[in-house]
Amino acid sequence: MASSTILGRFRQGLGIGVGLAVLVYGVYFVRADFSKVADSLSSFAWKWLPVLLLLSLANYGIRFLRWELYLRMLKIRVPLGTSLSIFMAGLAMSITPGKVGEFLKSYLLKESCGIPMARSAPVVFVERVGDLLSLVLLASFGVATYGGGEAVPVLLAAGVAIGAAIAVLHSSALTDLVLSLLGRMPLGDKVAPKLEEALVASRSLLGARALILGLVLATAAWYCECLGYWLAFEGFGVEDFPHSVGVFAYSFSTVLGVVSPGGLGPTDVGLIEIARRFVTDLSVEDATAASFIVRVATLWFAVGLGAIALMRFRGAVDVDVEQARAKSEG
Numbered sequence: 001m002a003s004s005t006i007l008g009r010f011r012q013g014l015g016i017g018v019g020l021a022v023l024v025y026g027v028y029f030v031r032a033d034f035s036k037v038a039d040s041l042s043s044f045a046w047k048w049l050p051v052l053l054l055l056s057l058a059n060y061g062i063r064f065l066r067w068e069l070y071l072r073m074l075k076i077r078v079p080l081g082t083s084l085s086i087f088m089a090g091l092a093m094s095i096t097p098g099k100v101g102e103f104l105k106s107y108l109l110k111e112s113c114g115i116p117m118a119r120s121a122p123v124v125f126v127e128r129v130g131d132l133l134s135l136v137l138l139a140s141f142g143v144a145t146y147g148g149g150e151a152v153p154v155l156l157a158a159g160v161a162i163g164a165a166i167a168v169l170h171s172s173a174l175t176d177l178v179l180s181l182l183g184r185m186p187l188g189d190k191v192a193p194k195l196e197e198a199l200v201a202s203r204s205l206l207g208a209r210a211l212i213l214g215l216v217l218a219t220a221a222w223y224c225e226c227l228g229y230w231l232a233f234e235g236f237g238v239e240d241f242p243h244s245v246g247v248f249a250y251s252f253s254t255v256l257g258v259v260s261p262g263g264l265g266p267t268d269v270g271l272i273e274i275a276r277r278f279v280t281d282l283s284v285e286d287a288t289a290a291s292f293i294v295r296v297a298t299l300w301f302a303v304g305l306g307a308i309a310l311m312r313f314r315g316a317v318d319v320d321v322e323q324a325r326a327k328s329e330g
Helices: 006-030 034-042 046-073 081-093 100-111 116-169 170-183 188-201 208-234 241-261 265-279 282-319 322-328
Strands: none
Touching: 006 034, 006 081, 006 188, 006 265, 006 282, 034 282, 046 081, 046 116, 046 188, 081 100, 081 282, 100 116, 100 282, 100 322, 116 208, 116 241, 116 265, 170 188, 208 241, 241 265, 265 282
16 A cells, blocks of 8 residues: 655655565576576675766766756756755655655755745756656667667667757647647547646746757766666676677666666666677676666665655655645645
């Protein structure tokens, strides 16, 4: 049964997340032979772990810079320490069920600084759009680089698609056309109105300059974690792991993970299987161990830091979710 409070949803999400992680890696540990995976983990050069954590911190730092820029574009001024705490608290909610994390940052801005939720909600929406576009760009870059000249069309296609997405988001007329087409598709009549509402509210952040600047920052941020994934294999002594494969595997697996909280399940499987598909003679135990280390240094590191930040707002988050939504919208 779902908890009714924001804090309860976090605890529930944490429990479910740990359970899913145990299930996914348990399957791979059995498949590869637990003792072999344990041996692989014990062979990891742990001097690389601080590097992976620093790269994750770089990811959060760049995304926080983007968060601050978007707030300032909307003329929302918040003390830097409060803004950082709110941003980090949002990371903790990435594993929560019921999409609580979608409104938490706006809710905390309302509770801490009296800023109406409707005024800051566009920032959260545009952040998600930028993250998705940047990950698609990175995945395409990885494919094009690894595949050489034959894969260049992939990069060109991705560039055209991202350019088209920016054009649609920037133009009200194109947005209306796309929403009209979406509304005619199965379930589109339910999705289109909600998407239209988010786009209208976010219009001030969907100018070409804001979108391109946000995309540049998001790409730099997510590249840091792609780099961390690639370097993790250095820690296992895997010398023939191409950088482009690391970029593709991490970014594409993260896109796959949008269907589940924290990417639990799809992202983990993607990190393991894509690496094994593209790297000759990479053992399942090394791929599993590397994925495990990377997820600790990215997802679980973020959740841990976010949980610490969340405690600053304990009084605000230990309330009923629906009451919080109504209070924020009021």
